[in-house]
Amino acid sequence: MKAIDIHAHIPRMPGIPEYGIEPGLRRMFRMNEKPDDVEQMVETYREIDAMAVIFSVDAETETGDLPDPNDYVARTVSDYPDVFTGFCTVDPRKGRAAVDELERSVADLRLRGLKLHPIHQGFFPDDPAFTPLFSKAEELGVPVLMHSGYAAAGANTPGGGGFELAYARPIPHVDSLAARHPDLTIIMAHLAWPWIQEQIAVALHKQNVFIDLSGWAPRYIPEDLIREAGGRLRNKVLFGSDYPYISPVTWLEQFAELDIRQEARPLILHDNAAGILGL
Ligand SMILES: [Zn+2]
Numbered sequence: 001m002k003a004i005d006i007h008a009h010i011p012r013m014p015g016i017p018e019y020g021i022e023p024g025l026r027r028m029f030r031m032n033e034k035p036d037d038v039e040q041m042v043e044t045y046r047e048i049d050a051m052a053v054i055f056s057v058d059a060e061t062e063t064g065d066l067p068d069p070n071d072y073v074a075r076t077v078s079d080y081p082d083v084f085t086g087f088c089t090v091d092p093r094k095g096r097a098a099v100d101e102l103e104r105s106v107a108d109l110r111l112r113g114l115k116l117h118p119i120h121q122g123f124f125p126d127d128p129a130f131t132p133l134f135s136k137a138e139e140l141g142v143p144v145l146m147h148s149g150y151a152a153a154g155a156n157t158p159g160g161g162g163f164e165l166a167y168a169r170p171i172p173h174v175d176s177l178a179a180r181h182p183d184l185t186i187i188m189a190h191l192a193w194p195w196i197q198e199q200i201a202v203a204l205h206k207q208n209v210f211i212d213l214s215g216w217a218p219r220y221i222p223e224d225l226i227r228e229a230g231g232r233l234r235n236k237v238l239f240g241s242d243y244p245y246i247s248p249v250t251w252l253e254q255f256a257e258l259d260i261r262q263e264a265r266p267l268i269l270h271d272n273a274a275g276i277l278g279l
Helices: 022-028 038-049 070-078 096-105 128-140 158-162 170-180 196-205 223-230 248-258 262-277
Strands: 003-009 049-057 084-086 115-117 146-147 185-188 209-212
Touching: 003 248, 003 262, 038 049, 038 248, 049 070, 049 248, 070 084, 070 096, 096 128, 128 170, 170 185, 170 196, 185 196, 196 209, 196 223, 223 262, 248 262
Parallel strands: 003 049, 049 084, 115 146, 146 185, 185 209
Antiparallel strands: none
């Protein structure tokens, strides 16, 4: 069995400036000043015999940063099909253009999901203004991977860099969205701290909602979520690292130490993601 990391950020496309949030993230996660390139990323995943779902985030309206093009993600997937699967990103605040880009990315570029970040993109997922985007994802049958809970970007800076955490609160925003789009698969990315109880409730209540365990070193995953991941949520929880901020090597090492039921491990590491991705 090959593990599937559902949450990996593609290295910035050579030639475009880095995101404004990157220097702060590098400090917070104690990373090297020089980020890995795609070849180094491939090597990392081959060493641990894992596949990675790669994507970027288009938050141009909110941040002014140029996004990595979805074509670059698709090209990288086709360069390393044994290691990568890709999701597209669109900026929901671009309106009709976002819906069209989602359709093009799935139909023409063969990307298999949509990555969104309500905090960086500055939108509430259950705002009816964005219904056409989520209806399109539902119609295309692709999952939406959506940041939830606390954001590292902007942390410990004046005004948190202008980013507002409330956009990423599970109830009501994810819960309402899931209720209105029962055929849309939604993956709440990360532990939704400080709303982990809400996150567990939504994943238990809505069959179409999942959780990825990315963005936090597994040793910091709260006990409640570990217990549910091995129990009632064993078909709803997924391995995710948040590469490059958390190394998938470290993630897997620490996951092995957690007190999670043995029979839930292959589901979390592989089967649940394989089901969602149709692999
Ligand atoms: Zn992430």
